[in-house]
Amino acid sequence: NAGVTQTPKFQVLKTGQSMTLQCAQDMNHNSMYWYRQDPGMGLRLIYYSASEGTTDKGEVPNGYNVSRLNKREFSLRLESAAPSQTSVYFCASTRTSGITGELFFGEGSRLTVL
Amino acid sequence: TQLLEQSPQFLSIQEGENLTVYCNSSSVFSSLQWYRQEPGEGPVLLVTVVTGGEVKKLKRLTFQFGDARKDSSLHITAAQTGDTGLYLCAGARSGNTGKLIFGQGTTLQVKP
Numbered sequence: 001n002a003g004v005t006q007t008p009k010f011q012v013l014k015t016g017q018s019m020t021l022q023c024a025q026d027m028n029h030n031s032m033y034w035y036r037q038d039p040g041m042g043l044r045l046i047y048y049s050a051s052e053g054t055t056d057k058g059e060v061p062n063g064y065n066v067s068r069l070n071k072r073e074f075s076l077r078l079e080s081a082a083p084s085q086t087s088v089y090f091c092a093s094t095r096t097s098g099i100t101g102e103l104f105f106g107e108g109s110r111l112t113v114l
Numbered sequence: 115t116q117l118l119e120q121s122p123q124f125l126s127i128q129e130g131e132n133l134t135v136y137c138n139s140s141s142v143f144s145s146l147q148w149y150r151q152e153p154g155e156g157p158v159l160l161v162t163v164v165t166g167g168e169v170k171k172l173k174r175l176t177f178q179f180g181d182a183r184k185d186s187s188l189h190i191t192a193a194q195t196g197d198t199g200l201y202l203c204a205g206a207r208s209g210n211t212g213k214l215i216f217g218q219g220t221t222l223q224v225k226p
Contacts, residue, residue: 041218042219090157102159102162103149
């Protein structure tokens with residue numbers, strides 16, 4: 001039961017470098033999300049995709065881009081990493097974007113930007 | 115400014131004690147969820163409440179949604195070491211489908 005799989009789990013970048021976080025779900029969910037988690041701040045929504053072919057900004061989209069490659073995959077790209085983007089990133093999915101839907105999370109990707 | 119304020123942010127208690135975690139807002143939510151997160155893992159859903167005044171029980175955990183749907187509480191009876199973790203509340207607002215708003219979390223440590 002893979003659920004939501006994120007890669008890589010750990011990454012260290014230098015300021016200005018770029019990278020892509022990959023996320024895939026095998027639950028045939030329509031909606032996918034990218035959150036970042038920082039100490040004392042809970043989870044903040046970066047981008048989400050309510051369905052294949054659509055993406056929308058969340059609370060903190062600046063410095064990020066996303067691609068909903070197909071129904072299973074949703075990637076997050078940092079074009080020019082900054083120290084402020086040091087965080088733990090979580091991908092999540094839900095069957096629909098309905099307001100009572102359960103979010104299923106991956107294990108997280110810990111990113112450090114030096 | 116945090117739209118959903120959780121309190122306390124950190125709680126350290128002995129096994130067997132009771133505790134309550136609060137999740138407050140000035141905004142109305144269509145539904146509210148509680149998640150639990152363990153170190154190195156993603157959050158896992160515990161419960162969803164949708165009706166004002168609703169109370170749900172999950173073994174020793176009792177969840178309540180405020181009558182005005184602006185706040186919620188999580189009460190744990192006779193805490194166990196296995197309850198240790200980060201508890202997060204998350205609210206969904208009407209018209210903002212898909213955009214769950216999370217509180218900052220409450221870290222619970224239950225000591226043996």
